[in-house]
Amino acid sequence: xxxxxxxxxxxxxxxxxxxxxxxxxxxxxxxxxxxxxxxxxxxxxxxxxxxxxxxxxxxxxxxxxxxxxxxxxxxxxxxxxxxxxxxxxxxxxxxxxxxxxxxxxxxxxxxxxxxxxxxxxxxxxxxxxxxxxxxxxxxxxxxxxxxxxxxxxxxxxxxxxxxxxxxxxxxxxxxxxxxxxxxxxxxxxxxxxxxxxxxxxxxxxxxxxxxxxxxxxxxxxxxxxxxxxxxxxxxxxxxxxxxxxxxxxxxxxxxxxxxxxxxxxxxxxxxxxxxxxxxxxxxxxxxxxxxxxxxxxxxxxxxxxxxxxxxxxxxxxxxxxxxxxxxxxxxxxxxxxxxxxxxxxxxxxxxxxxxxxxxxxxxxxxxxxxxxxxxxxxxxxxxxxxxxxxxxxxxxxxxxxxxxxxxxxxxxxxxxxxxxxxxxxxx
Amino acid sequence: xxxxxxxxxxxxxxxxxxxxxxxxxxxxxxxxxxxxxxxxxxxxxxxxxxxxxxxxxxxxxxxxxxxxxxxxxxxxxxxxxxxxxxxxxxxxxxxxxxxxxxxxxxxxxxxxxxxxxxxxxxxxxxxxxxxxxxxxxxxxxxxxxxxxxxxxxxxxxxxxxxxxxxxxxxxxxxxxxxxxxxxxxxxxxxxxxxxxxxxxxxxxxxxxxxxxxxxxxxxxxxxxxxxxxxxxxxxxxxxxxxxxxxxxxxxxxxxxxxxxxxxxxxxxxxxxxxxxxxxxxxxxxxxxxxxxxxxxxxxxxxxxxxxxxxxxxxxxxxxxxxxxxxxxxxxxxxxxxxxxxxxxxxxxxxxxxxxxxxxxxxxxxxxxxxxxxxxxxxxxxxxxxxxxxxxxxxxxxxxxxxxxxxxxxxxxxxxxxxxxxxxxxxxxxxxxxxxxxxxxxxxxxxxxx
Numbered sequence: 047x048x049x050x051x052x053x054x055x056x057x058x059x060x061x062x063x064x065x066x067x068x069x070x071x072x073x074x075x076x077x078x079x080x081x082x083x084x085x086x087x088x089x090x091x092x093x094x095x096x097x098x099x100x101x102x103x104x105x106x107x108x109x110x111x112x113x114x115x116x117x118x119x120x121x122x123x124x125x126x127x128x129x130x131x132x133x134x135x136x137x138x139x140x141x142x143x144x145x146x147x148x149x150x151x152x153x154x155x156x157x158x159x160x161x162x163x164x165x166x167x168x169x170x171x172x173x174x175x176x177x178x179x180x181x182x183x184x185x186x187x188x189x190x191x192x193x194x195x196x197x198x199x200x201x202x203x204x205x206x207x208x209x210x211x212x213x214x215x216x217x218x219x220x221x222x223x224x225x226x227x228x229x230x231x232x233x234x235x236x237x238x239x240x241x242x243x244x245x246x247x248x249x250x251x252x253x254x255x256x257x258x259x260x261x262x263x264x265x266x267x268x269x270x271x272x273x274x275x276x277x278x279x280x281x282x283x284x285x286x287x288x289x290x291x292x293x294x295x296x297x298x299x300x301x302x303x304x305x306x307x308x309x310x311x312x313x314x315x316x317x318x319x320x321x322x323x324x325x326x327x328x329x330x331x332x333x334x335x336x337x338x339x340x341x342x343x344x345x346x347x348x349x350x351x352x353x354x355x356x357x358x359x360x361x362x363x364x365x366x367x368x369x370x371x372x373x374x375x376x377x378x379x380x381x382x383x384x385x386x387x388x389x390x391x392x393x394x395x396x397x398x399x400x401x402x403x404x405x406x407x408x409x410x411x412x413x414x415x416x417x418x419x420x421x422x423x424x425x426x427x428x429x430x431x432x433x434x435x436x437x438x439x440x441x442x443x444x445x446x447x448x449x450x451x452x453x454x455x456x457x458x459x460x461x462x463x464x465x466x467x468x469x470x471x472x473x
Numbered sequence: 474x475x476x477x478x479x480x481x482x483x484x485x486x487x488x489x490x491x492x493x494x495x496x497x498x499x500x501x502x503x504x505x506x507x508x509x510x511x512x513x514x515x516x517x518x519x520x521x522x523x524x525x526x527x528x529x530x531x532x533x534x535x536x537x538x539x540x541x542x543x544x545x546x547x548x549x550x551x552x553x554x555x556x557x558x559x560x561x562x563x564x565x566x567x568x569x570x571x572x573x574x575x576x577x578x579x580x581x582x583x584x585x586x587x588x589x590x591x592x593x594x595x596x597x598x599x600x601x602x603x604x605x606x607x608x609x610x611x612x613x614x615x616x617x618x619x620x621x622x623x624x625x626x627x628x629x630x631x632x633x634x635x636x637x638x639x640x641x642x643x644x645x646x647x648x649x650x651x652x653x654x655x656x657x658x659x660x661x662x663x664x665x666x667x668x669x670x671x672x673x674x675x676x677x678x679x680x681x682x683x684x685x686x687x688x689x690x691x692x693x694x695x696x697x698x699x700x701x702x703x704x705x706x707x708x709x710x711x712x713x714x715x716x717x718x719x720x721x722x723x724x725x726x727x728x729x730x731x732x733x734x735x736x737x738x739x740x741x742x743x744x745x746x747x748x749x750x751x752x753x754x755x756x757x758x759x760x761x762x763x764x765x766x767x768x769x770x771x772x773x774x775x776x777x778x779x780x781x782x783x784x785x786x787x788x789x790x791x792x793x794x795x796x797x798x799x800x801x802x803x804x805x806x807x808x809x810x811x812x813x814x815x816x817x818x819x820x821x822x823x824x825x826x827x828x829x830x831x832x833x834x835x836x837x838x839x840x841x842x843x844x845x846x847x848x849x850x851x852x853x854x855x856x857x858x859x860x861x862x863x864x865x866x867x868x869x870x871x872x873x874x875x876x877x878x879x880x881x882x883x884x885x886x887x888x889x890x891x892x893x894x895x896x897x898x899x900x901x902x903x904x905x906x907x908x909x910x911x912x913x914x915x916x917x918x919x920x921x922x
Contacts, residue, residue, distance in 0.1 A: 202669025253684035
């Protein structure tokens with residue numbers, strides 16, 4: 047699951063390439079609708095059944111990760127419709143009709159969400175229209191329109207092969223578009239974004255794609271009896287991934303809330319942990335870390351101060367007591383052992399443990415120390431200099447951090463910080 | 474007598490199953506297909522996963538329906554027998570292992586009879602008689618499920634150790650619809666198989682289910698991680714005061730016991746346990762010097778302590794728990810007569826979970842050592858709770874809690890805590906303060922809180 051910045055709402059407000067995607071999707075849909083209207087719609091019952099399934103799937107979409115919405119039922123149904131053949135259908139739907147049905151049903155499914163004030167995302171929905179269109183093009187390019195299921199493997203194998211090719215195309219197109227968007231929004235190198243997108247594609251994407259193939263094959267053979275029979279894998283995929291996504295979200299908020307305990311206890315100023323974490327995440331994205339490492343990095347940045355809880359009370363002013371390096375390293379060590387106690391955050395603990403080690407004595411000589419420790423170290427330092435209240439200018443802060451390159455700070459991370467700040471990162 | 478009846482019942486069921494199995498072997502026509510289907514059943518049987526909270530769905534119900542349609546009921550009987558072999562659980566007593574096998578074969582046979590009676594087509598006919606195939610599948614599922622339920626209920630009833638009604642309510646009813654859904658999927662698998670794809674159809678069906686299974690297991694992983702992380706944090710916060718070590722986890726366990734007694738739904742039960750664990754999380758905002766201060770607290774210091782429920786809600790406010798968790802954390806120091814804090818709520822207007830936590834909180838505090846007094850015994854503490862039940866606590870909940878503790882006992886904290894410290898005059902725990910009449914901090918030390 048691709049990592050995205052913690053500020054979900056901000057992301058969905060920034061469209062950028064999203065506008066291109068929406069215009070492309072809507073334009074394609076409109077063109078397809080006009081062509082279909084001129085040629086006339088074929089096989090109405092199938093249009094209605096699959097359109098309904100797509101609309102319902104769109105209606106029950108859910109949020110995965112920060113800003114990506116998923117609607118597995120809609121995706122499977124749209125892919126399934128794109129690959130229908132005889133004997134159940136006398137005329138297989140042509141590409142324009144597939145695109146028109148997908149586009150219209152998606153818009154219809156989105157309306158109730160928009161009216162009810164639920165989360166909806168026109169960019170993601172249009173990405174689906176585009177990728178389904180690609181699947182339809184590939185499938186009908188490979189399979190002649192009159193090739194249908196006849197009970198023999200001579201027809202079945204090429205049909206399923208073409209379906210898999212179509213589904214794969216849809217997956218790749220969506221991954222490419224998604225990676226482009228991630229690169230644009232989070233300044234993550236494109237290859238790293240693509241790798242993350244393909245990883246997602248390999249899981250939920252595979253489940254959605256194969257359900258689509260099953261739906262298409264079943265409907266081609268059984269007619270409209272088939273869609274209700276596929277209800278189990280569709281619902282199960284929906285239910286399982288939705289629960290997973292919500293548990294993931296709950297866990298992330300839990301860690302974030304717990305991290306705020308240092309603020310409530312007066313060890314850090316309000317928002318300090320969140321600011322440090324947002325900078326660490328920006329640097330991690332810039333360096334193209336994998337999603338798992340990004341997650342550990344964010345948690346480590348949030349929790350880097352937690353060791354102070356086990357120390358004495360903070361001074362009345364609320365400023366950190368820990369002025370010397372030895373004190374900070376001791377707090378980091380305590381924090382790491384606290385985090386380790388949970389038994390599930392060992393990587394986070396490792397990052398926190400070394401988050402106050404100077405580069406020269408640490409990572410430069412010991413490659414076992416993770417890069418993430420260096421990121422947290424730099425993020426903490428920059429936040430201390432620029433963060434609320436202390437108010438140095440970013441340039442000045444970069445300058446003083448630059449003085450510590452190689453001795454105090456990891457040169458790779460400082461370079462990345464320069465890029466991140468240069469692109470206009472502000473707390 | 475019972476044992477004898479059980480043996481008679483199980484042996485006759487087994488005998489019948491063996492006869493059916495023997496007949497089925499005589500009816501084998503297409504051996505390669507049968508072998509492929511047996512393989513499918515074996516794979517399906519090994520892939521079990523839990524749907525909802527406690528129901529183990531095994532994918533062999535998908536495969537079984539496919540066998541009915543592709544090769545007919547007799548083949549289904551053989552495939553069932555083959556698929557049961559690796560599923561035999563060695564730890565079960567022999568009689569149960571035998572019964573489970575026989576029961577599956579009989580249920581499959583009953584499903585097969587129903588499929589045939591409903592006119593379900595076998596083989597390529599399914600492609601042209603869709604409606605009959607669907608009705609056949611429904612009939613077979615129903616017959617199979619009912620036979621299975623009847624046989625297991627009978628054996629439970631004869632055995633006499635647990636209630637067959639409970640079994641019907643907890644296992645049979647909730648599993649019916651998922652099972653019907655899986656059977657339909659099996660029908661579709663059969664159709665795609667017959668449509669020319671053969672055994673490859675199995676992959677199309679199983680792979681999406683496997684991904685769903687992966688996601689479900691990840692869900693469990695995330696949940697466990699969350700619980701572990703919260704516990705670790707609570708432990709850090711509790712390091713502020715040696716005497717409250719383990720308090721939150723014990724309260725969580727105690728409210729869990731009480732919640733099960735009150736038969737809360739699964740969601741609310743886990744919410745209640747979370748609330749129990751987190752009720753004192755706001756203490757992180759109370760200066761350690763106040764928490765550890767020996768002697769009496771002045772008004773400012775008491776005010777700092779009284780802030781901890783609100784601090785707790787501030788801390789956990791963003792976590793998407795049920796609202797009840799937050800209200801419970803906020804109001805766990807309210808008293809039934811309205812003399813508690815922070816809002817001075819009384820009676821039923823105190824949130825339900827807060828009333829539950831208030832009781833267990835006080836109970837654990839009294840049965841734990843404090844610097845100024847040793848731990849009380851469980852009996853003594855229950856007496857105190859009963860005595861205070863009309864002033865501080867919800868009387869009905871106190872009765873329920875006393876019941877639970879008297880029945881299940883209580884893992885007291887005494888072993889893991891330090892001895893009372895004779896040099897300390899009186900550090901009064903904030904939970905002790907909530908007990909006026911006979912708590913350790915009675916009279917002047919407690920003051921009107």
